[in-house]
Amino acid sequence: MAKKPRDMAGRILEEAREIHARIIQGRKPSMKFPLRSLQNVRYRPNPGYFELKGKKKERTLTVGTVKTFAQTLRMLSLSKELVDGDDIATKREAYYVSKNWGQARFDDQPESDTVIDDIEALFMVNREQLGFIPEEKGGEVAGKLTVIDKDRETGKALRIDCTRFGSGAYSIPISVEHLEFETDARFILAIETAGMFQRLVKHAYWKVAQCILISMGGVPTRACRRFVRRLADEKKIPVYVFVDCDPYGIGNIYRTLKVGSGNAAHINEYFCVPQATYLGITPDDIEDYKLPTHPLKDVDIKRASDAMKNDPFILHFKAWQKAFDKLLGMGVRAEQQALAKWGLNYVIDTYLPEKLKHPERFLP
Amino acid sequence: MGARQSGKGKGGGKAGGRVGGAKAPGGKGKPPQLGLFGGEAPAGKGGGARKKPRRARGPAASGEAPALEELQSPLPMVQQEQVRTPAADVGSEPADAEPAARGKRGKRVKSVAESMAARQREISVSEFFTKNRHLLGFDNPAKALLTAVKEAVDNSLDACEEAKILPEIEVGIEQLGETRFRVRVVDNGPGIVRGQIPKVFGKLLYGSKFHRLKQSRGQQGIGISAAAMYGQLTTGKPAVIISRTGAGRPAHRFEVKIDTRKNNPEWTEAVCDWEREHGTSVELELDAVYRGGRRSVDQYVEQTAIANPHMRITYRNPKGEERAFERLTTELPREATEIKPHPQGVELGVLMTMLKDTRGRDLRGALMRDFSRVSERVALMICEAAGLAPSTRPRSLKTEQLEALHRAMGQVKVMNPPTSCVVPIGEELIRKGMEQGVQADFFTSVTRDPAVYRGNPFQVEVGLAWGGQLPSEELCNLIRFANRVPLQYQQSDCAITRAVMETDWRHYRVQQSRGALPSGPLVILVHLASVWVPFTSESKEAVARYPEIVHEIKLGLQICGRRLSQHLSARRREAEEGRKRSYIETYIPHIGLALKELLKLSERQERDVVDTLTDTLRRSRAAV
Numbered sequence: 001m002a003k004k005p006r007d008m009a010g011r012i013l014e015e016a017r018e019i020h021a022r023i024i025q026g027r028k029p030s031m032k033f034p035l036r037s038l039q040n041v042r043y044r045p046n047p048g049y050f051e052l053k054g055k056k057k058e059r060t061l062t063v064g065t066v067k068t069f070a071q072t073l074r075m076l077s078l079s080k081e082l083v084d085g086d087d088i089a090t091k092r093e094a095y096y097v098s099k100n101w102g103q104a105r106f107d108d109q110p111e112s113d114t115v116i117d118d119i120e121a122l123f124m125v126n127r128e129q130l131g132f133i134p135e136e137k138g139g140e141v142a143g144k145l146t147v148i149d150k151d152r153e154t155g156k157a158l159r160i161d162c163t164r165f166g167s168g169a170y171s172i173p174i175s176v177e178h179l180e181f182e183t184d185a186r187f188i189l190a191i192e193t194a195g196m197f198q199r200l201v202k203h204a205y206w207k208v209a210q211c212i213l214i215s216m217g218g219v220p221t222r223a224c225r226r227f228v229r230r231l232a233d234e235k236k237i238p239v240y241v242f243v244d245c246d247p248y249g250i251g252n253i254y255r256t257l258k259v260g261s262g263n264a265a266h267i268n269e270y271f272c273v274p275q276a277t278y279l280g281i282t283p284d285d286i287e288d289y290k291l292p293t294h295p296l297k298d299v300d301i302k303r304a305s306d307a308m309k310n311d312p313f314i315l316h317f318k319a320w321q322k323a324f325d326k327l328l329g330m331g332v333r334a335e336q337q338a339l340a341k342w343g344l345n346y347v348i349d350t351y352l353p354e355k356l357k358h359p360e361r362f363l364p
Numbered sequence: 365m366g367a368r369q370s371g372k373g374k375g376g377g378k379a380g381g382r383v384g385g386a387k388a389p390g391g392k393g394k395p396p397q398l399g400l401f402g403g404e405a406p407a408g409k410g411g412g413a414r415k416k417p418r419r420a421r422g423p424a425a426s427g428e429a430p431a432l433e434e435l436q437s438p439l440p441m442v443q444q445e446q447v448r449t450p451a452a453d454v455g456s457e458p459a460d461a462e463p464a465a466r467g468k469r470g471k472r473v474k475s476v477a478e479s480m481a482a483r484q485r486e487i488s489v490s491e492f493f494t495k496n497r498h499l500l501g502f503d504n505p506a507k508a509l510l511t512a513v514k515e516a517v518d519n520s521l522d523a524c525e526e527a528k529i530l531p532e533i534e535v536g537i538e539q540l541g542e543t544r545f546r547v548r549v550v551d552n553g554p555g556i557v558r559g560q561i562p563k564v565f566g567k568l569l570y571g572s573k574f575h576r577l578k579q580s581r582g583q584q585g586i587g588i589s590a591a592a593m594y595g596q597l598t599t600g601k602p603a604v605i606i607s608r609t610g611a612g613r614p615a616h617r618f619e620v621k622i623d624t625r626k627n628n629p630e631w632t633e634a635v636c637d638w639e640r641e642h643g644t645s646v647e648l649e650l651d652a653v654y655r656g657g658r659r660s661v662d663q664y665v666e667q668t669a670i671a672n673p674h675m676r677i678t679y680r681n682p683k684g685e686e687r688a689f690e691r692l693t694t695e696l697p698r699e700a701t702e703i704k705p706h707p708q709g710v711e712l713g714v715l716m717t718m719l720k721d722t723r724g725r726d727l728r729g730a731l732m733r734d735f736s737r738v739s740e741r742v743a744l745m746i747c748e749a750a751g752l753a754p755s756t757r758p759r760s761l762k763t764e765q766l767e768a769l770h771r772a773m774g775q776v777k778v779m780n781p782p783t784s785c786v787v788p789i790g791e792e793l794i795r796k797g798m799e800q801g802v803q804a805d806f807f808t809s810v811t812r813d814p815a816v817y818r819g820n821p822f823q824v825e826v827g828l829a830w831g832g833q834l835p836s837e838e839l840c841n842l843i844r845f846a847n848r849v850p851l852q853y854q855q856s857d858c859a860i861t862r863a864v865m866e867t868d869w870r871h872y873r874v875q876q877s878r879g880a881l882p883s884g885p886l887v888i889l890v891h892l893a894s895v896w897v898p899f900t901s902e903s904k905e906a907v908a909r910y911p912e913i914v915h916e917i918k919l920g921l922q923i924c925g926r927r928l929s930q931h932l933s934a935r936r937r938e939a940e941e942g943r944k945r946s947y948i949e950t951y952i953p954h955i956g957l958a959l960k961e962l963l964k965l966s967e968r969q970e971r972d973v974v975d976t977l978t979d980t981l982r983r984s985r986a987a988v
Binding site: 023026028066071073103 | 947954958959961965
């Protein structure tokens with residue numbers, strides 16, 4: 001990771017000392033967190049990701065905040081313990097550890113997750129650096145790629161050939177910083193649904209198209225984003241994204257992959273894929289391919305209009321505003337699988353080849 | 365002829381004479397026995413008040429010294445049998461009408477109207493109420509018990525107050541059989557004059573309070589006699605009354621029954637010994653059911669004690685449990701003054717009667733004399749608005765003219781009636797009464813200024829109790845009073861309930877679902893005092909929804925609501941304060957612990973952190 005791998009334990013200690021000093025002086029200690037929301041990010045076109053605008057919230061210890069403050073400090077202490085012992089804890093495990101804290105325990109995992117996210121932002125690091133790992137699956141890979149990992153016991157290089165998983169796939173691990181890659185693929189195709197991924201794997205589409213297939217399974221996890229980013233950076237290959245044509249597919253899945261999220265703005269720089277472009281399904285495709293549709297739900301409409309108002313990424317690209325306008329105008333959405341209307345393998349035989357002839361027409 | 369007078373009760377000679385002519389249901393087939401009773405009526409020279417005692421069924425007034433009895437009622441008791449049947453009455457009537465109904469050819473053709481006429485006859489009030497007992501509050505056995513007690517206690521209280529005696533009342537209910545009860549209510553009131561007793565207890569619509577506009581509990585003169593009638597109908601037993609009017613006078617024991625068809629009393633009487641110097645004891649036997657809880661006699665007594673803090677009452681329920689409610693004040697309520705009707709509140713029918721009976725020589729004089737707040741100027745304005753000459757003779761007015769006059773009286777602006785005639789319980793006494801009867805920790809009350817609906821003065825009082833032992837998950841307990849009488853039935857039809865529901869209690873931090881009573885540990889008391897409480901029915905269970913009344917009640921509720929809200933927010937602040945204080949104590953040790961773990965602090969250093977931080981936070985809170 002690019003950010004100085006400065007001694008994490010030392011930084012935690014530093015923060016703790018500062019708090020301790022203020023308390024002993026009879027002053028109220030405080031912690032400063034960057035505000036983690038879309039309101040506090042701007043889109044930086046070059047190289048292309050959400051960066052923090054720098055708004056911070058200061059959490060001063062008062063009667064109202066004393067509980068969260070105590071929980072944050074205890075979580076910090078847990079983190080230091082993990083870092084010192086070179087151990088890890090999933091967010092769920094951290095939540096269960098807190099059950100040992102008497103009155104300061106968390107009643108629900110979302111509460112403890114928020115505190116972990118706060119600490120992460122406080123130090124502007126990735127939670128893995130603090131010893132906390134997510135439960136989530138990283139995503140799946142198949143196709144023209146060899147991943148070079150290390151054997152846990154011997155430390156020897158392990159070569160994983162992603163063409164040799166048959167009808168299965170390689171799972172992206174939670175931490176990807178140590179991986180190396182070998183590939184002769186022409187592009188990476190990131191796919192929203194596991195169903196579409198299965199179809200392309202089954203018919204060995206990667207062989208025909210000389211590509212790497214990645215299943216994101218909804219909004220891509222940080223590990224998945226980082227994996228795609230490193231792979232694309234190092235091997236200089238383009239990334240094409242294939243998702244449903246609805247505000248969620250575009251505004252959440254594609255946008256998060258490409259420029260990151262508001263919540264993780266402090267680390268978007270590393271967890272985004274600025275070179276990604278949008279293959280489909282586009283609002284134009286709905287007309288061009290006469291796809292069957294469903295009407296937009298209320299939440300879809302709300303999501304789209306919110307994005308047009310508040311999402312710095314959408315606001316930056318005229319093309320996306322036009323696309324959203326069109327989608328809202330049509331009042332419908334179309335799923336990837338809608339292509340099956342023209343035959344199950346229409347997507348392999350016709351749709352993808354046709355689209356891939358003109359990557360320059362992909363949406364930004 | 366004399367027999368007919370017996371049908372008309374109290375009027376004695378005068379009334380009897382007038383009715384005697386055409387339509388009296390007496391008719392021909394009457395049994396001779398009636399003559400005995402009827403014949404004696406005129407003999408009652410004491411203005412109709414004295415009637416000959418009769419002995420109905422049942423035992424004679426027990427073993428009193430015959431000598432004394434003779435002294436008091438020189439005439440011996442006379443056996444009286446009731447054998448008249450309705451058929452005998454009716455059969456005679458069509459005969460009178462017969463000639464008119466004959467056809468041209470002299471052939472006897474009975475028309476429909478005739479055969480209907482054969483079935484048409486006068487209905488006595490008593491008979492009417494026998495068939496409509498629900499109108500008087502006797503619709504079910506549990507309610508019957510309550511109504512009987514209530515009517516007796518109401519009468520006692522009215523009598524005591526009128527005589528300026530601090531009421532001392534005993535209520536006892538004794539269970540005689542599964543559904544047979546004996547109710548006994550004893551008071552220390554002025555007693556009832558001997559001659560009046562049969563009529564008070566044995567005749568419906570006989571009373572002193574109907575014709576006047578003065579705040580009192582009873583109004584129509586139905587209550588106690590209806591209770592006696594109910595008892596008689598369900599058990600066959602007479603009402604037993606003992607009354608004494610003063611220390612030097614003898615006590616009389618009466619057994620009274622009602623002839624329900626004629627609305628007339630039948631009775632036996634005897635002189636007896638009685639320990640009270642003055643007062644009245646009423647004893648009724650009736651078919652009933654006793655139960656506790658809401659709408660019970662128990663509750664009635666409790667609530668009556670709240671609304672009548674000058675009363676002392678002891679109550680013995682059928683289980684033999686005795687409770688005493690001591691008086692909270694030795695001051696009698698200010699005496700309610702009687703007022704004349706106000707032009708805006710008078711009904712057309714009443715107006716007609718008033719003008720017929722007026723002593724005013726002309727219309728102007730009659731208006732000024734018989735109505736409240738009518739000056740000469742106002743009288744002239746009314747006359748002018750009605751298009752009538754002020755000098756018109758009141759008795760000569762025709763129906764259309766009376767209607768015009770009635771309209772005019774509603775239109776002309778007249779000063780509100782005097783309000784001194786309504787007597788509230790008083791803010792402080794309401795609060796004290798609630799404090800005695802309700803286990804709560806916040807009490808407040810308000811007595812509004814008197815107001816007027818349709819020319820009738822009224823005054824609203826509201827009391828409110830919150831918290832303590834009151835159940836917090838239920839709808840509030842609403843206690844309604846009209847002229848100090850608890851209203852326990854028909855809550856949903858009552859203007860008071862309406863006003864409580866229409867008040868937005870969420871304003872005052874009290875939960876309330878839409879269109880419902882508020883809920884929480886809450887007791888709301890509303891008292892409506894008026895010279896004429898507009899009840900929705902004769903059983904006097906709900907107040908009619910006059911907008912002026914609902915409005916006044918709401919204003920009272922709002923005042924109490926605001927005070928409650930202040931109380932609640934103060935309590936909430938205290939609780940919040942406590943919660944925050946305990947917050948500091950709960951979580952600061954965790955900060956100490958975390959820092960100790962992180963920085964490898966010593967125990968002493970950890971304590972330092974906790975103490976200093978606790979101190980810092982306390983100080984900053986104090987500064988705020």
